[in-house]
Amino acid sequence: MNDDNKTTPSDPLLLNHEYDGIRELDYPLPGWWLTTFFITIIFGIIYWIHYDLSGAGPTLSQELEKDMAQIESLRNKAAADAPQVTEEALAALVQNSDAVTKGQAEYMAKCAACHGNAGEGLIGPNLTDKYWKNTDGTLVGMHKIVVHGVVEKGMPAWKGLIPDNLIKNVAAYIHSLQGSNPPNAKGAEGTLYE
Template structure:
C-alpha cells in the first residue's frame, strides 16, 4: 500500500534484515549494559575510573621522583658547577633563549642576564620558576612543557653561570640584587 504526494510515490517496504538485526542487538546490549552497570553494580562507574586513573598517575609521579633530590637553591647552584649540566643547558639556551636574551646573556627583547639587576628575582629557584612557568606580562613563555624538568634545570644552571659577567648590552632593568 503506497501513498502519492505531489507526484512522489511512497511505498511501505520492509526494512532490510541487517538493519533490523542491528536494532534488536542494540536493545539486547542495552539490557546487558543496564544490568552490568546499574542493577548488579559490577562495572566501575565514571568516578571510580577517574579515581583509579588519578591513583595510577600519582604512583607514576612518585616513582619518577623517587631517588631524585628535592629541587632547591643549593641544588641548582651545584648544577651550575657541573660542566655536563651547564653544557646541556647552554645548548638549550642557544636554541630557545638567544633570540630574546642574546648569545652571551646581554639582553635584547628580554632583559640582560649578566648584570646584578633582576626583574623577577635572582635566586636560583626564582629563575627556575620564571623559566618553567614564564612571565606572561613580560612576553616570557613557559618552557617546562617544551623542555621538561631536567632540561629546564640545565638551562637554569647555565643562566647561573652568566650572572655577574656584566657583558655590555641592554640597560639594567629591575632591582639590584646583592649576593
C-alpha cells in the first residue's frame, strides 16, 4: 500500500480517505443522465398536482365518457342522415315497374312459402285484402313489419336477410297486390283499413 495516496491523492477524482485499503473515486453521474432524472421528477410533481391534487385533469373514466359521448353523437348523426322511409318514397316505388318486378322475385323466393304465390295467404295472412293484423295498411307500416317481423307469431324479421333497398321493393310489390282477389284467398284477419 502506498501511504502517499492516503493524504494527497494524485488523481483529482480520488477522494481523500481510505477504508482498509479501499479508496473512493468521486465519479459524478453523466450530465445527460442527471438531466433526464430531474426532468422525470419535475414531470412527476406536475402530473401529481394536475391529476391528483387539483383534480383538474380528466380521469380515465371521464376520458372514456367523453369518447363514448362522441361515438353516440356520431351514431345519432348517421341515423339522422340515413334516408328516411317515407310513404311518398315507397309510393314512388309502386309506380316503378322495375322495382315492383324485383320485389316480386324476392317475394317469390322468400315470402310465397308462407303467404302464397299470389299473396292469398297460407301460414301467414292474406296480403291482398284490406285487413291487417300488425299494421295499418300504409306502405310505411308494411315496410316496418317486413323489416322487424312478428317473430313470436312466425313472421321472420327480414332486416339483414334482404338488402334494405330490396325490402322497399318487396313492400311496394305487396302493396301492388291490394284488391287483386286471388283464388283460394285466406279469410280476413285483423282490422279493416280503408
